[in-house]
Amino acid sequence: MASAVKVLLIDDASLIRRLLGRVLNQDPLIEVVGEAENGQEGVELARTLQPQVIILDIEMPVMNGMEALPLLKKAAPKARIIMFSTLTESGARATLDALSAGADDYVTKPSNTGSFAATAGQINKQLAPMIKALAASATTYPSIRPHAEPKAAQQTVPDADHSWLTVTSDGAPEIVVVGVSTGGPQALQTFVPALPADLKVPVLIVQHMPAMFTRLLAERLDAQSAVKVGEATNGQVVKPGEVWFAPGGEHMYVTRQGENIVLTTDTAPPVNECRPAVDPLFESAVENFGSRVLGVMLTGMGNDGLAGSRLIKSVDGYVIVQDQASSVVWGMPGMVAKADLADQILPLNEIAPRVVDLLSTPRNRK
DSSP states (O other), X not given: OOOOEEEEEEOSOHHHHHHHXXXXXXXXXXXXXXXXXXXXXXXXXXXXXXXXXXXXXXXXXXXXXXXXXXXXXXHSTTXXXXXXXXXXXXXXXXXXXXXXXXXXXXXXXXSOTTOHXXXXXXXXXXXXXXXXXXXXTTOOOOOOOTTOOOOOOOOSOOOGGGTTOOOOOOSOOSEEEEXXXXXXXXXXXXXXXXXXXXXXXXXXXXXXXXXXXXXXXXXXXXXXXXXXXXXXXXXXXXXXXXXXXXXXXXXXXXXXXXXEEEEEEEOOOOBTTBXXXXXXXXXXXXXXXXXXXXXXXXXXXXXXXXXXXXXXXXXXXXXXXXXXXXXXXBSHHHHHHHTTOOSEEEOHHHHHHHHHHHHHOTTOOO
């Protein structure tokens, strides 16, 4: 049996620490090895305990989470750090600051700490899997050639449910669709600013985040980028050289309406336990653009995007995935790679240049 992941809790609220400790310790693969009520105490414990995962609150007395973050990275350099965020605009901004400063991921605090059952359910659904995924992120995956050659074109569509699709192999991509989750804000700060202002197509992104977080992330990237970046609204008309995020809590789809490319959003049930989810966007892109879809799978936990990537490949579209070494968690991209659906597996900093190259020279796919 695998050894339990060692976790350090840093939060000034004793109730939160008790709840987290009680729930997490019920999981045989997680062990809470220490608790601290402020950042200063947390740094000292991290240095002594060398935990694998640290759960770090933002607002604390003596030393807050942002002040503690760089010190924790020095005190326990191998530890993964999860920010514990409030679902407020100030909490979201601070969380994005922390992710930019080197935190690995975040979770929002339980909204109903008066109900143990509800809190336990939220922790078991969101936090416990993240702890285990981050701790296991150094696991060696089967060797896959980093710069894989493109796959041979598939001339049939295997899924009868998608018999409406047509298969073509000519022409430049007309749309770029991106799926990303754990580690996404950091990865997107490399990917999006590397896109040129004269980008020939729109780029659509699903980042697993709640409402408000996606808007603030889009605003941050817009200030850093040559392309226009924003959070999509229902009925949004998009143009080349623009990047649009699915709004938190809503699925996003792309459609053709005459000569326009239009985004629609809805609050349909979660897909792969996510909303927004990657698969609905990828499927709508294939339905409207066929083989002229360029899919990109970046760092993330889980398998959202796997079915969508399979659909892109079924019509001879093109799929790029981020490599394991540059991913915070090689879950979503790893699933696509191990299913033999990736045309190329690239380090993060090579993905945007390759996207631009494919848009410029569509037939040079090697």
